[in-house]
C-alpha cells in the first residue's frame with residue numbers, strides 16, 4: 001500500500017510540472033516579437049502537422065507569420081528557441097544561415113527570455 005501511494009504522489013508532482021510548462025503566454029511573446037522585428041503585425045501559429053521542421057516564417061515589410069511545430073516544440077524553452085530562430089530571419093531580412101546567424105539568434109533569444117520573464 002505504501003508503494004502505491006508513493007507512486008500516486010510522484011505522478012501528481014510530475015503532472016503539476018507538465019501543467020506549469022504548458023502555460024505559455026502567447027500574447028506576451030507576440031508583443032516581444034513585434035518589438036524586436038518592428039513589424040506592425042506578428043502572428044504565431046501552432047501546427048500539429050507531422051513534419052521534421054521545428055518552425056518556419058514568412059514575412060514582408062509589414063508582417064511576420066511564424067509557424068511552430070507543436071509536436072517538436074512542446075516546452076516553453078523550445079518555443080522561445082524556435083521563435084528566436086525565426087525572428088532572426090526577419091531581423092536579417094533573409095532565410096540564410098550565415099556564419100553570424102547563430103550568434104545573432106542567441107542574442108535575440110536572450111532578449112526574448114529577458115522580456116518574457118519580466
Ligand SMILES: [Zn+2]
Nearest residue numbers: 085089095097
Ligand atoms: Zn532558419
